Amino acid sequence: MELGVYSFGDLGHDRTSKAAGRRLDALIRQAQAADEAGLDMFALGEHHRPDFAVSAPEVVLAAIAATTRRIRLTTSVIVLSTVDPVRLMEQFGTLDQISHGRTEITVGRGAFPESYSLFGYDIRDYEALFDENVRLLIQLRDDPAKPWQGRFRSALRDVHTGPRPAQQKLPIWIGVGGTPQSAVRAGMLGQPMFLSLFAGPRSGVRLVELYRRAGTQAGHDPASLRLATGGHMYVGRTSQGAREEFYPHYSHYLSLHPSFAGGMPRHVYDQWIANGLLVGSPQQIIDGIMTHRELLGVDRFVGQFDPGMPESLADGSLELYLTEVLPVIKAETRTSEPAATEVAS
């Protein structure tokens, strides 16, 4: 089973450009530490808000690619409704060359509205834009010379997009946040699915079944229907210590969401942990990730390792994840590794 981390480079209270610079330095350093420890994946997701440092994940990933050797790099996610798939394919083809075949793309519809007005799209088209763009992106990877005609961008005929990725088939993962139709689409397209789960793996059981049913009904090889899950994560030394250390930061982080505008109530936090939010000692995190594997059959888990946290806290959590969680999960899943998790690179 593969393990990874992702981040959006959220800034907390200090939103100065200096703070953003420090955050980006830290992300590059943390990715190097993850690489040295043998972690499989490092992922960055785009936001376009004053409280996030990552708006251009491909640029930060390029810096990481140049200073790491084995770790695979992906997004978490690219808001595909508001980027031109041609541009995206060129950027990630370039990144795949720089990283010598360690690049993937994870695309989704996004959770915030900013990118629509920034890049000149109507948010009411978010679904249609995504649907068109994901099909074009897959076509540009699989059959770049094929002509294209769509609703939202000019037609493509006899065009060149390059450089081509180093990998023969750059993996494109579909990010899904819980909408059943998105799981059906990922399955019908026959692409791997990245499912973010904030309230534990149980809520994903039906969605995963839907993904696999849609995929096999559409005639795709079940082995191509790979599955990753992700969610917020904090690893502390002890169970109770982890809960206490993380709570104030997480509560502030979630106040971005209208449900928790005044911060996350403590009883809701405790309930989320009871439902499977990954906050706890290394052993609890191991058990939690293994529950994702048992309930959903995941090939990969990617945790957001720093939501709302100051740098030192994120470093501490990451270190425990790398030194105490990673080796145990690797050992526990090595013998039962599904064949489908082999990645050509």
Add this chain to the structure above:
Amino acid sequence: MKIGIIGAGKLGTTLARRAVNAGHDVVIAGRPGAAQTALVVEVMIPGATALPVTDWEDLDVAILAVPFSIALTIPMPLQPGTVVIDPTNHWAPVDGDLSDVAHRSTSEALAARHPQLQWVKSLNQLGYHDLEDETIGIAERPAMGIASDSAEAAHTASVLIASLGLDPVVIGPLSTGTLLEPGGPAFGTTLSNAELSTLLHPAEQAERSRGDVAEHVG
């Protein structure tokens, strides 16, 4: 009861599952022409029937579980007088900024477009993850506020909502729906009936003294 749900997304499928488990007869309509709705219903909501809205008959309650911007634009070919619960939240990330709801409830905007239906604001205050919790209705019954201009519609909605394991609290006319929406005091937290009633009490008082609140229904 016979329940019709428009929208087979996160909230629609969760409510449909609870309603089937409570013994209701549930029909659910996805986006017109969307081939995947049948598969979604088969896998996510065994026991419910995928059926276009135009084929619905003899409904007791309809639930409009689509993004608010879509709710504003879709046709509602339901029998006049049908009780419709509006669980939408105007949330800019999905809906964009809409002038339709400046300072009023989403349900008032919908009622203005479809006055032949009996509108109820409810089922919007908790996330679908909360509503999925199997212990709801057993260990605890979270409160669910209900706003409507029709006492009869509020009653019908209360009966349905109680059967789903929630504790209905009728708070006032449709205009008080804003108290249940994002930015309002009752949005987003699991509360008991008593907690919700106390929480809304000061707000109600303030509204009443400004004279904007008509006759309370419950």
